[in-house]
Amino acid sequence: MVELQINTTQNVNITFVAASVGERILAYTIDWVIKIAYIVVAFQIVFNVFEWNDAIADMDYWSQRAIYMCFLLPVMCYTLLFESLLDGQTIGKRIIKIKVVKIDGYQAGIGDFFVRWIFRIVDLNLIGPIFGSVVALITVVLSKRSQRFGDMTAGTSVITLKNKVNISHTILEELDEAYTPKYPNVIKLSDNDARIIKETFVKARASKDYETLIKLRKKIIEVVEIKDFNSSDIEFIDTILKDYNYYTQRM
Template identity: 50%
Template sequence: MKRLQIKTAQNVNINFTLANVGQRLLAFVVDNILKFAYFYFAVHFLNFGMFEGIGRLDGWSIKALDIIIFLPITFYSLYTEVLLDGQTIGKKIMQLKVIDIDGFKPSITDFVIRWFLRIIDFNLFILLFIYIASLGLPNQEAWFFLLFFFGKMVGFFLILFTNNNQRFGDIIANTVVIYIKDDVKFSETILEELSAKYVPTYPGVIKLSDNDARIIKNTFQSARKFNDYKTLIKLRSKIQEVTEIKSVHKSDKEFIDTVLKDYNFYTQDM
């Protein structure tokens, strides 16, 4: 498997295992099975004509209500990745996760970009077919099959041949998909000694992921060792940006050390 090596400001190397095209394909299949299951349920168990008897709804209103029913399919990958910390249900089963190219949790904007650009990675055939259909060419069924295959495979070919196994949406959003079942457990690298009477200060640290905590700890240890105050300031700013917490400590060292301890406090029993 390919590995992504991230080098911190103090030249500390952190390695992530990149998800390969087979793993991402299986996650994609699982997600689509769930979407098709929802579609089947909606079509066969919901009466789409039930809205016709409601008041004086016109045809457009009924169509709008029908569209609302299918919104969970349309936005599936977006809201699951946002709510499940970079994972769809398929990715969770396959133990894959979306992170940004620096190893941190992507922003909501990054997730939106990845979702929107699926139209190029997996649904390009729809746009191409609409254009071909407008030309009135013969054998449009053959064109449709060819465009369907090509349009659905754009993302997979990019994952297969790019250095960091990125589809177009990943490249633009600066994200990668990693395999999180590694030989070394994250808890072995981010564990902090806590007393039984420890009282946490920053509940907002739960917005961090294990990957975030590992990067923070490695960078913090190196910066503290060499008294690199510039890196400590940048690290504090990044933590505050991701967690949206405000420091009550005067020292950057005390703040970051407390953040790591608080993260362990809130996650050690999860």
């Protein structure tokens, strides 16, 4: 399992799990089944039902090729079209629950999807769809971030959505609009300090490890330089985290 550390625009590191090779292959296969189905149905309707074979029989070779390419255009642009419309997913990716994201924390845009699509010529189709897929597979396996050449160039990767990251996995806290902070000195903490505090706090509270909560509270008081408080350890630490979010979100 490959984990991707993505730094968001709020300077928060979020860990995503990269899509496995099996998930990517399965999504790729589903997409190809859809493409083949389109080709079969489109050509059956156009050339059998409307009898276009007779209509283009007298055309020159290149005109015939141009007509065929027009019908194949949706297949050629399939990935670019759907990743742009479905926010980083093709139909196959959506079924398997994987998605293309930027590794710098920004939302992937049509420019990123275009670069990935263009590089399919290199790492998927240069030596044929079968051998090209092998090249892409090897690249994904050997890459530290599970990227093929197109991903490396576009600065993207494919993640799984089956293990969704929610706010409880970050230093962010949900605050009411009327929230009033109690400890302004929390600005002495860094993002890394707040992350360690929250991770320790969540684990200790869940396991009812009161000894760790006491040590954590004492350490916070020492670093933040709080002289007194009149709440339990759990309430105090929870307030510290909320206060930190209150002040840092307004900087």
